[in-house]
Amino acid sequence: MSVPFDLPTIAGPAAEGRLRRVWSEFAESRTAVVALAVVILLIVVALAAPLIAPQNPYDLAQLSIMDNKLPPGTRGFDGRLYILGTDDQGRDMLSAILYGLRLSLFVGLAATAIALAIGTVVGVVSAYVGGRLDAFLMRLVDIQLSFPAILIALVLVAILGKGVDKVVIALVSVQWAYYARTIRSSALIERRREYIEAARGLALPHSRIVFRHLLPNAFTPIIVVAAVQFAHAIVLEATLSFLGVGVPITEPSLGLLIANGYSYMLSGSTWLSVYPGVALVIAIVAINLVADRLRDVMNPRLRL
Amino acid sequence: MLAFLFRRFGQGLLVVAVMATLVFLGVYALGNPIDILISPEADQREREEAIIRLGLDQPLWVQFGLFVKSALAGNLGTSFVHGVPAIDLIVSRMPATLELALVALVFAVVVGITAGLIAGLKPRSLVGRGIMAGSILGFSVPNFWLGLMLILLFAVELKIMPAGGRGETRAFLGIQWSLLTVDGLHHLILPALTLGIYKASFIARVAYAGTREVLLQDYVRFARAKGLSQRRIVGVHVLKSIMIPVVTVIGLEFGSMIAFAVVTETVFAWPGMGKLLIDSIYRLDRPVIVAYLMVVVVMFVVINFAVDVLYTVLDPRVRVTREV
Numbered sequence: 001m002s003v004p005f006d007l008p009t010i011a012g013p014a015a016e017g018r019l020r021r022v023w024s025e026f027a028e029s030r031t032a033v034v035a036l037a038v039v040i041l042l043i044v045v046a047l048a049a050p051l052i053a054p055q056n057p058y059d060l061a062q063l064s065i066m067d068n069k070l071p072p073g074t075r076g077f078d079g080r081l082y083i084l085g086t087d088d089q090g091r092d093m094l095s096a097i098l099y100g101l102r103l104s105l106f107v108g109l110a111a112t113a114i115a116l117a118i119g120t121v122v123g124v125v126s127a128y129v130g131g132r133l134d135a136f137l138m139r140l141v142d143i144q145l146s147f148p149a150i151l152i153a154l155v156l157v158a159i160l161g162k163g164v165d166k167v168v169i170a171l172v173s174v175q176w177a178y179y180a181r182t183i184r185s186s187a188l189i190e191r192r193r194e195y196i197e198a199a200r201g202l203a204l205p206h207s208r209i210v211f212r213h214l215l216p217n218a219f220t221p222i223i224v225v226a227a228v229q230f231a232h233a234i235v236l237e238a239t240l241s242f243l244g245v246g247v248p249i250t251e252p253s254l255g256l257l258i259a260n261g262y263s264y265m266l267s268g269s270t271w272l273s274v275y276p277g278v279a280l281v282i283a284i285v286a287i288n289l290v291a292d293r294l295r296d297v298m299n300p301r302l303r304l
Numbered sequence: 305m306l307a308f309l310f311r312r313f314g315q316g317l318l319v320v321a322v323m324a325t326l327v328f329l330g331v332y333a334l335g336n337p338i339d340i341l342i343s344p345e346a347d348q349r350e351r352e353e354a355i356i357r358l359g360l361d362q363p364l365w366v367q368f369g370l371f372v373k374s375a376l377a378g379n380l381g382t383s384f385v386h387g388v389p390a391i392d393l394i395v396s397r398m399p400a401t402l403e404l405a406l407v408a409l410v411f412a413v414v415v416g417i418t419a420g421l422i423a424g425l426k427p428r429s430l431v432g433r434g435i436m437a438g439s440i441l442g443f444s445v446p447n448f449w450l451g452l453m454l455i456l457l458f459a460v461e462l463k464i465m466p467a468g469g470r471g472e473t474r475a476f477l478g479i480q481w482s483l484l485t486v487d488g489l490h491h492l493i494l495p496a497l498t499l500g501i502y503k504a505s506f507i508a509r510v511a512y513a514g515t516r517e518v519l520l521q522d523y524v525r526f527a528r529a530k531g532l533s534q535r536r537i538v539g540v541h542v543l544k545s546i547m548i549p550v551v552t553v554i555g556l557e558f559g560s561m562i563a564f565a566v567v568t569e570t571v572f573a574w575p576g577m578g579k580l581l582i583d584s585i586y587r588l589d590r591p592v593i594v595a596y597l598m599v600v601v602v603m604f605v606v607i608n609f610a611v612d613v614l615y616t617v618l619d620p621r622v623r624v625t626r627e628v
Contacts (some may be wrong), residue, residue, distance in 0.1 A: 019543070026524065116477075130465060131488065143319055143322065143323075146319070146556075146559075146604060146608055147559075147563075147601075147604060148379050148560040148563035150560075150563055150564060150566065151563040151566070151600065152568070154566065154581075154585075154592075155330075155597060158585045158593060159330055231444070234445050236451075238448075239446060239447065239448055239567055242446075242448045242449075242567075243448075243566075243567065243582055244582075244586070255446075255448075258448070258449055258452065262452060263461070265452065265455075265456060266460060266467065270456055273449070273452050273456075274453070274456070277446075277449040277452070277453070280446060280449065281441075281444060281445050281446070281449070284444040284446070285440065285441060285444040288440055288443070288444050289440060292440065301539060
């Protein structure tokens with residue numbers, strides 16, 4: 001390290017005051033606040049699923065096959081109440097949905113976090129280095145974004161095989177490009193600012209300039225993209241699982257629950273696909289509403 | 305203009321080449337190509353014959369040359385399950401998918417633009433707010449679940465719509481179309497609705513934003529001041545300028561409709577390319593997967609190229625700007 005002093009004050013305009021302003025503006029929309037509360041509630045419920053679910057849907061010993069395909073609100077053989085009914089193996093649907101939600105949210109969060117990390121680093125480095133590397137990476141992003149996410153993900157899981165980890169890999173491969181493109185364009189603007197010039201003038205190491213100065217200031221637009229892509233990742237996972245190429249049957253996500261229910265839907269056991277779908281839609285709508293509001297607050301230029 | 309199109313065309317060819325390489329690497333290098341290209345039911349002698357016939361004993365770069373050569377000749381392998389050239393299989397299923405995507409696209413464009421325009425003109429009214437709230441719901445509901453719920457409502461409960469299949473078809477230009485019969489159209493409504501609602505919501509949002517922006521422009525104010533009727537202002541001035549973003553969206557969305565048709569076709573047992581892809585994935589019919597990918601890549605490149613051409617015609621500014 002050849003830098004004798006630290007530069008905490010050159011961190012640009014990113015500061016706590018801005019966060020507070022964002023929140024107070026965000027809170028102006030009551031819908032958005034309710035949506036955010038729903039998102040947080042769902043995450044808490046998903047985390048607490050093993051504690052609050054009436055039964056463990058993976059534990060076959062707790063299932064009673066005599067109670068199979070009971071409609072919602074009926075009592076089972078041993079007098080237990082099934083609020084959302086049971087599936088073809090006598091599994092309590094409420095428990096299955098809670099565990100399914102847990103898996104769906106986990107896959108969505110994991111994919112979003114990893115894709116965000118990869119995409120952000122690629123994008124910010126691409127913008128900072130520029131030249132051939134930048135041209136190459138962005139052409140790659142262009143090509144990837146010209147194909148629909150569902151198609152790329154489908155083909156990847158078809159090659160990789162089933163499994164929670166495989167689905168996460170497929171989702172990350174699909175989504176990193178959105179982050180890379182977004183952060184690159186905001187980093188290109190920040191790069192020309194004086195504080196970067198100052199940092200360069202002080203001969204700070206490139207890695208320090210990129211990660212301590214450029215990245216924090218170029219990061220804001222990524223938050224909106226991450227919210228949108230989080231919802232998207234959940235939908236993609238559900239779709240892959242519905243198609244039978246996503247998570248394995250032993251760990252049903254919401255999409256797989258819907259697929260299982262689909263086979264009994266035409267014979268009248270409609271609740272098997274309806275309720276997992278309702279849970280899925282509530283989660284996605286809530287996340288999308290939050291994302292929509294975030295976009296309004298963070299990009300005043302786009303506000304109409 | 306011509307130079308721009310040439311450059312775009314060159315880029316398109318490059319994309320096809322890159323994707324062909326990726327598909328080749330994915331199928332030939334990552335997995336065991338023998339398992340992928342030779343039917344699992346083949347016995348030992350058949351396997352050895354096939355290995356020599358397919359050149360799998362050759363080094364990778366020789367194999368790549370062979371793959372490119374046969375792909376250029378239109379030969380992408382033979383389906384294990386159906387025993388016919390994979391490319392023929394894809395082409396025979398293509399009309400069903402194109403038909404579905406086209407009807408869904410028309411629905412999405414008409415509904416999307418109308419709804420977006422209405423909401424954009426009266427953003428504070430109940431209708432306007434309702435449309436925008438509905439559009440969030442529209443692109444939040446997963447495609448496959450929407451299809452299931454439509455089947456549940458219209459086919460199981462109300463019994464007024466068929467739950468799946470293509471219905472009666474009629475030949476036109478040697479191809480079977482559902483569009484040409486009443487029964488076929490009846491079968492087409494629910495899948496097209498399922499496929500179209502997401503895009504309709506998306507287009508509605510684009511049209512809404514466009515309308516609100518255009519209404520603030522000087523030329524619209526001037527048209528108002530000149531005393532032009534609301535109908536003329538909206539029908540000519542507003543509609544024309546919101547069409548530019550919408551056309552791009554349409555072009556790109558048509559491609560993604562073909563991809564999303566994979567889901568819709570599975571739900572409605574619609575015998576298109578997408579259902580073929582899913583069936584082939586289940587049955588490990590890899591030549592068909594490869595052929596599907598190559599056909600879709602070429603289709604996408606063609607669509608993107610067409611959008612570029614249309615864009616240059618619609619918006620002269622694009623012609624001079626170079627990509628950053």
